[in-house]
Structure formats: structure tokens, C-alpha cells
Amino acid sequence: AQKVTQAQTEISVVEKEDVTLDCVYETRDTTYYLFWYKQPPSGELVFLIRRNSFDEQNEISGRYSWNFQKSTSSFNFTITASQVVDSAVYFCALSEAYSGGGADGLTFGKGTHLIIQP
């Protein structure tokens, strides 16, 4: 069975600090997809990134970067020079793919509540 662990329940940093959110996953499949979603106080789920299991290249998007390491089954998310608007709950999620393009439902971690203090 698949599982996603976000061990950090809550992180609080001062604005402009860098912060890394950890995500460790478990799956038996060789083909899977990893995701990060942001949930601001308004409650919607905002897609941040998708990574497939065959692509271990790290990715940078502005102040956001992601470090995917299959050897440790981790997919960590770093925010550089954090801002108050980054305050939210961040979820890591996993989906196992099957033929035809469909997929199992997403398995979410419990989320990390990130608080950026001014």
C-alpha cells in the first residue's frame, strides 16, 4: 500500500528565511507520480508541482525548488526567501499510475502547516 509521511506538523520561520518541507513516500510500484499542493487559509488546493518516478531532476520555479531522491524515497520542497503569503498548509501526495493513463487516487500526507512571521 502507498503511504506519504510529512513528519513536520508545523514550521514557523521569520520572513526571508529559507525553509524545507520534508516528504517521504512508500510505494510498491515503479511508475508513480508525486505532487505538492498548497492549501491557503481560504481552503482551496493549489497545485504546485508534479514529478514522475522516472524523472529525478530537481526543479526550480522562482523561490520554490524540489529535491526528488528515489534512493531515500523523498521529495522535499524548499522555499527560498520566504514571504508572509507563503503561510499555508502544504501537502505532499502520491499517485500510482496504471495503463491507459488513469491512476489510483492521490494519497496525501498529513500536511505541514507553514507559518511565516513578518
Add this chain to the structure above:
Amino acid sequence: EPEVTQTPSHQVTQMGQEVILRCVPISNHLYFYWYRQILGQKVEFLVSFYNNEISEKSEIFDDQFSVERPDGSNFTLKIRSTKLEDSAMYFCASSPSVIYGYTFGSGTRLTVV
């Protein structure tokens, strides 16, 4: 940018009543999903739907729940006899293929009193 639309945004219902949550997925998407998030907890998968039938469901999705795509645009989740513990945010999502990820709606907050 195309959106997944959910209505209503908030619904209050009495315990034991039936409730239908509505979703309009993105028009060219093929896979549809419902998820649930109890307040302060993680998002949980309920059911996936493809080619007019359920393709996968979780243990949460018991006989009280059903899904339907009554026409070419709507995707509904019905809870037959609501319980207090059904109070949660319900998210609809759609996807053309897992390769392209999922788009979530903004959710329906269901409160059972």
C-alpha cells in the same frame, strides 16, 4: 484557465438527510474524483470515476455514498443519510490523464447538524 466548479460552496444539512454535492469537471477531462477533508486533517481519497463507472473507491466510500455523471458535464456525489461525521470539505477533481495531474475544485463545506 479552465476550472473545476463545485456547488454549493457551503451546505448545512440535518443528520439523516440526503445531500447531493455537484461538480462540473473540465470539459475534456476523462477521469473524475471525489476527496474529503475533515477539518484540520489530511485530504482523503473517496472515489475515482472513468468511462461512466467507478474505477476505484476507498474504504470510506461505503453504501451511503454514490456518484453519478447524469449528463455530459456534471459529476455528483450523493450521501444518502448523512451522519455528523460526514461533516467535512469535499473536493472534486478531474484529470485528462495522470500524466497531466489533477485539477481540484474549490470545495464544498458540508456541515451536518
